[in-house]
Structure formats: structure tokens, C-alpha cells
Amino acid sequence: MIELDNITIKYGSATVIDGLSLTVEKGEFFTLLGSSGCGKTTLLRAIAGFIKPSSGRIVVDGEDVTSTGPEDRDVGIVFQNYALFPHMTVFENVAFGLRVARKSKAEIAQEVNDTLNRVGVFEHAQKKPSELSGGQQQRVAIARALVLGAQVILLDEPLSNLDAKMRETMRSEIRNLQQKFGLTAVYVTHDQQEALVLSDKIAVLVGGEIEQLGTPREIYHQPATENIFRFIGEATMLSAATLGDLGEADLAAQAGTRQCFARPEDFVIGEKTGPEWLNLNAEVVSSEFRGNSMRLTLKIGDSTVLCDTVGRYQDPEVGSAQPVSLRREHLRIYGAG
Structure with missing residues (x-):
């Protein structure tokens, strides 16, 4: 559906994107x-048509749109601040693009009302954006993109202006709307949790290049680099010296002078049997009750690690x-290696 072929983008002498290629499926x-x-x-912004690459091609639905303006790309855009016209009603905001396209009043009324109903804000049609909650404004922004019939929707950090609880609600609604309408969505965020919850595929960008491309589970459980391990989720570390002291000479030799990484949820309280398990002796440094889980800080040899336990546990004695x-x-x- 969307293909970026060896895209390079420069601002003056600075290269922001360097020879990047990726494919987004329908x-x-x-x-x-x-x-x-x-x-x-x-x-x-390059996919949307607001920036022209220095080199490379952008293909949308089989058509090379590298030199095509944003108004001719048949993509809907939801900006970080929603970019709603404050002096217009919800209906007028959604109808704006149809009026520019010279649709008849009857067509505009039918299509706008249908779209507002589908995204769940029909009852707010005559309100101004200032009268809506952040979540309602976002639905209006999505409706404005959908009403033009676009099958590709681009979303630029659309949840960043919402509080934590509303972000959880709206990310579910965005995903539901995307699936309901069969849209191809490209979503920009710095929030790892959002990316893991929403995505079919994630590209982790570092310095204008893709450091890893994969499903949420692949990115989280099989991070390709130390940088991604630290960036996605939480990382806790065991030193090679600690492993050596525990009698794990093979792992200690493999690590050498490097740190060994694990997730806090990977540590299990209690001794497990079998060759697939490392059994460690830990001293409790502190515990933190988190409702459905407990965060323990443990001293293992010369390493301090984090351990998350889920369920009903008594606070262990420091x-x-x-x-x-x-x-x-x-x-x-x-x-x-």
C-alpha cells in the first residue's frame, strides 16, 4: 500500500533520513x-507530501507520488494538535474538504452525518471544538480524514495532548476505527507502550535509520540491539562477574566485559529446576507495592536488579x-556473537 524506496531527506547540509526503505501493507x-x-x-510529512525527499521514491497504492502535492495523495492526516478550525462547528470542520471538492449540499450533509455517526460524535455536530473534550476533538479530526474516502491515514502523535486515562481509551478507539474501516495507518509516537498496544508492525528509528523492524512481540522479546532493549520496556542488568560468582562460567565468558540484560518480569521468586533455569541467591534491598504487582529491588552478587512479581505476595523483609x-x-x- 505504501512503499518508501531508498528515501533520503536533507535540511541544508544535514541529513535527517538516510537511504531508508520500508513497505506498509494494505x-x-x-x-x-x-x-x-x-x-x-x-x-x-514526506509520506503526506509536505516534504519532498532529496532522493528516492514514495509509492502509495501503486502510484508514484514523490512529486505529488498533499492534496492529491488521497491520504488523511491527524495532526498532534488536531488542527480543527476553532470558529467552525464540528459539522463544518468535517464538511470543509467536501466543500473544497465542490460536493452538493445534499451529498455533504449525508456523508458528514454518516461519518460523524460512525466515529461516535454525531450528537456534537453543532458544537465548536472548544466545547469538546480532547478525545472528542480527536474523533472529529479522524472523521475529517475519513469523510474524504482516504484509505491511508497518517497520525502524528495524536494522543500527546491527552491525560493518561484518556490516552488509554483513545488508543483503543483509534485501533478499533482503523480495523472497522480497513484503513492503512502510519502512526508516529515516542511512547513505547502506545506502539506495542496499537501496532501490527513497528519500525524503531534511530538517527534517521531503521534500527529494527518487526511485530510488537519481536521488538519487545527479541530486541536487536542493546539500545532497543533499553528503549523498549525496562531493562535490568547482571554483570559478568556476578554470573562467574554464581558458577555460570560459560555465560560469564560469553559476556566478557559486557553487561547481561533481562526484563524485571523475567525474574521469578523461588527456585526452578531444569537446565533452562539459572538459580540465583538474592538479598532484598527494597519492595514497592503496586496493586496487582510488587516491584522488588534485589542484590545478586555485585549486581542490583529489579524483579516484578504479579499476584498476592507478602512484602519480603528488607x-x-x-x-x-x-x-x-x-x-x-x-x-x-
């Missing part, structure tokens, strides 16, 4: 994920010894 929810300055919004187990396959050593 009906896919594809997320560009990365920290500020990685090039993700620049890439989205300074007490606890047996802790970790699957070997969950321990990652980068640069070790």
Missing part, C-alpha cells in the same frame, strides 16, 4: 517509533534472602 497499522529528533515526523530464578533464554548479551 490494512496494516504501522508505527514509526523513536525518541525526539530521530526523523519519524519528517518521514510522516535484608532477607530470596531464591530467584531466571530462564537462560531471557538473558541477553549484546555484541557477544
Whole structure:
């Protein structure tokens, strides 16, 4: 549906995107994920037609649109601030593009009302944007993109202006709308949780290049680099010296001078049997009750690690010894071959 072929984008002498290629399949929810300055919004604006690449091609639904203006690309755009016209009603905001396209009043009324009803804001048609909640404004912005019949929708950090609870609600609604209408979505965010929840595919961008491309599960459970492991989810570390002290000479030799990484949820309280498990002796440094889970800080040899337990556990006594187990396959050593 969308193909970026060896795209390079420069601002003056600075290269923001360098020879990047990727494909977004029809009906896919594809997320560009990365920290500020990685090039993700620049890439989205290039797909939209607001930026022309220095080199390379952009193909949408089989058509080369590299030199085509945004108004002719048949893509809908939802901006970070929604970009709703404050002096217009909800109906007028959604109808704007249809009026520019010179649709008849009857067609406009039918299509706008149908779209507002489908995204769940029909009852707010005569309100101004200032009278709506952040979530309602976002639905209007999505309706404005959908009413023009676009099958590709681009979303630039659309949840960043909402509070935490509303973000959870709206990310589910965005995903439901995307699936309901069979849209191809390209979503830009710096929020790892959003990317994991929403996406069929994630491209992690670092310095204008894709450091890893994969499904949410692949990105989270099989991060290709130490940088991605640290960026996606939480990382906790065991030193090679600790592994050596525990009698794990093979792992210690493999790690050398490097750190060994695991997730806090990978550590299990209690001793597990079998060759696939590492059994560790830990001292409880602190515990933090989090409702449905508990976060333990543990001292293992010369390493301090985090351990998340789910369920009903009594707070362990600080300074007490606890047996802790970790699957070997969950321990990652980068640069070790």
C-alpha cells in the first residue's frame, strides 16, 4: 500500500533520513517509533507530501507520488494538535474538504452525518471544538480524514495532548476505527507502550535509520540491539562477574566485559529446576507495592536488579534472602556473537 524506496531527506547540509526503505501493507497499522529528533515526523510529512525527499521514491497504492502535492495523495492526516478550525462547528470542520471538492449540499450533509455517526460524535455536530473534550476533538479530526474516502491515514502523535486515562481509551478507539474501516495507518509516537498496544508492525528509528523492524512481540522479546532493549520496556542488568560468582562460567565468558540484560518480569521468586533455569541467591534491598504487582529491588552478587512479581505476595523483609530464578533464554548479551 505504501512503499518508501531508498528515501533520503536533507535540511541544508544535514541529513535527517538516510537511504531508508520500508513497505506498509494494505490494512496494516504501522508505527514509526523513536525518541525526539530521530526523523519519524519528517518521514510522516514526506509520506503526506509536505516534504519532498532529496532522493528516492514514495509509492502509495501503486502510484508514484514523490512529486505529488498533499492534496492529491488521497491520504488523511491527524495532526498532534488536531488542527480543527476553532470558529467552525464540528459539522463544518468535517464538511470543509467536501466543500473544497465542490460536493452538493445534499451529498455533504449525508456523508458528514454518516461519518460523524460512525466515529461516535454525531450528537456534537453543532458544537465548536472548544466545547469538546480532547478525545472528542480527536474523533472529529479522524472523521475529517475519513469523510474524504482516504484509505491511508497518517497520525502524528495524536494522543500527546491527552491525560493518561484518556490516552488509554483513545488508543483503543483509534485501533478499533482503523480495523472497522480497513484503513492503512502510519502512526508516529515516542511512547513505547502506545506502539506495542496499537501496532501490527513497528519500525524503531534511530538517527534517521531503521534500527529494527518487526511485530510488537519481536521488538519487545527479541530486541536487536542493546539500545532497543533499553528503549523498549525496562531493562535490568547482571554483570559478568556476578554470573562467574554464581558458577555460570560459560555465560560469564560469553559476556566478557559486557553487561547481561533481562526484563524485571523475567525474574521469578523461588527456585526452578531444569537446565533452562539459572538459580540465583538474592538479598532484598527494597519492595514497592503496586496493586496487582510488587516491584522488588534485589542484590545478586555485585549486581542490583529489579524483579516484578504479579499476584498476592507478602512484602519480603528488607535484608532477607530470596531464591530467584531466571530462564537462560531471557538473558541477553549484546555484541557477544
